[in-house]
Amino acid sequence: MKLPLGILSILSALAATGYSLSCQTCIGVGSTPCQGQSMSCPADNACAATYTLTTAHGVTVSQVYTLSCAPRSQCDKPGSISIPDGKIKRGISCCYTDDCTPPTPTLPVDAFQPNGLVCRTCTSADSTWCYTDDTMRCTGEENRCLLQTTTLTGSVSTKTALRGCATKSICDIGSTSESSPQISMDVKFSCTSGSFGIHQGYLMLLLVPIAFIKILY
Numbered sequence: 001m002k003l004p005l006g007i008l009s010i011l012s013a014l015a016a017t018g019y020s021l022s023c024q025t026c027i028g029v030g031s032t033p034c035q036g037q038s039m040s041c042p043a044d045n046a047c048a049a050t051y052t053l054t055t056a057h058g059v060t061v062s063q064v065y066t067l068s069c070a071p072r073s074q075c076d077k078p079g080s081i082s083i084p085d086g087k088i089k090r091g092i093s094c095c096y097t098d099d100c101t102p103p104t105p106t107l108p109v110d111a112f113q114p115n116g117l118v119c120r121t122c123t124s125a126d127s128t129w130c131y132t133d134d135t136m137r138c139t140g141e142e143n144r145c146l147l148q149t150t151t152l153t154g155s156v157s158t159k160t161a162l163r164g165c166a167t168k169s170i171c172d173i174g175s176t177s178e179s180s181p182q183i184s185m186d187v188k189f190s191c192t193s194g195s196f197g198i199h200q201g202y203l204m205l206l207l208v209p210i211a212f213i214k215i216l217y
Contacts, residue, residue, distance in 0.1 A: 022098045023047035024067045027178060031063050038099050041069030046094035048075065049102035056086045066178065067102070070094065078108040079169035081146065083121055083162055084136055090170065108167070111140025117165065117193065119145035124161040131163070138165035146171065148189030155182040166191060 020043050026036025031051060041047070048070035054061045075094035080087060091105030117138040122130035128149035138145075142165040150160045171191035178185045 021045060021047055021069070021096070023069050024099055024101075025069070026067050028065045029063065030065060032065060033101065033104075034065055034067060036067060039069070044072055045069040046072045046075055046096050047100050047102055048092055048094045049105055050090065050092045051105040051107065052091075053089045053107060054087070055089075068178070071174075074173055077169040077172075078106060079167040079173075080108050080142060081148070081164055081166040081170055082136070082138070082142055083123065083164035084134075108141070111142075114139055115141075115143055117143055117145065119165050120163050122161075122163045126159060128159045128161050130161045136165065141167045144168055144171050144191040144193045146189050146191045148187065151186045153184050153186075 021041045022038045023041050023045075024036050024047070025039050026034035028034025031053075033049060046069070048068055050064075050066045050068065050070075052062075052064045052066075054063075070092065072094065074092060076092065078089070078091045080089045082088075089107045091107045093102040093105040095102045114137050118135050119138055120132065121134050121136045122132040124130035128151065130147075144166045145163070146166040147163050148161065148166075152158045166189075168191075171189070175186070175188040177187075
């Protein structure tokens with residue numbers, strides 16, 4: 001049976017652009033899912049749950065749980081970033097039907113074996129740039145040096161920057177924007193690893209989860 005040309009055109013368009021899901025979006029404090037409104041996602045996105053754990057000197061500083069749309073290429077790829085005496089671990093899981101609930105994300109396992117990479121390290125609490133001669137040794141799969149910048153607007157307005165070590169999965173995420181009714185956050189970073197070149201990516205700075213906690217509570 002031959003399909004009408006109109007139907008063939010529609011099927012071709014769907015194959016080229018991908019199906020668009022509707023997903024819940026929210027930002028919550030803690031390690032359990034939040035609840036939010038449904039929104040239409042870009043083509044080829046999945047419904048994603050992201051859990052971010054931030055520690056300093058081995059003590060938990062914050063836990064942030066988000067539901068959002070995310071490119072399918074980011075699904076099930078945990079990652080981490082380290083600065084001296086601080087670490088951010090991020091897990092992401094996905095599901096693929098309208099307004100589905102993703103499984104609980106899994107965080108990466110700590111690794112302490114040096115991998116040979118040495119990166120500059122610094123932080124700035126009032127600028128999107130920092131640079132010093134201080135360095136740190138990277139460990140495990142954190143085989144990228146990064147510069148990350150974060151801009152918060154809304155109830156809290158600030159600009160921050162950091163340099164440290166990160167996994168490739170973090171660097172590959174790309175710049176991103178998150179928002180709640182009270183605040184918007186834009187994050188970008190550049191990663192280098194010698195011959196591997198530069199990647200754009202996303203992560204949450206130590207100060208950002210603290211800002212969310214102050215706003216949400």
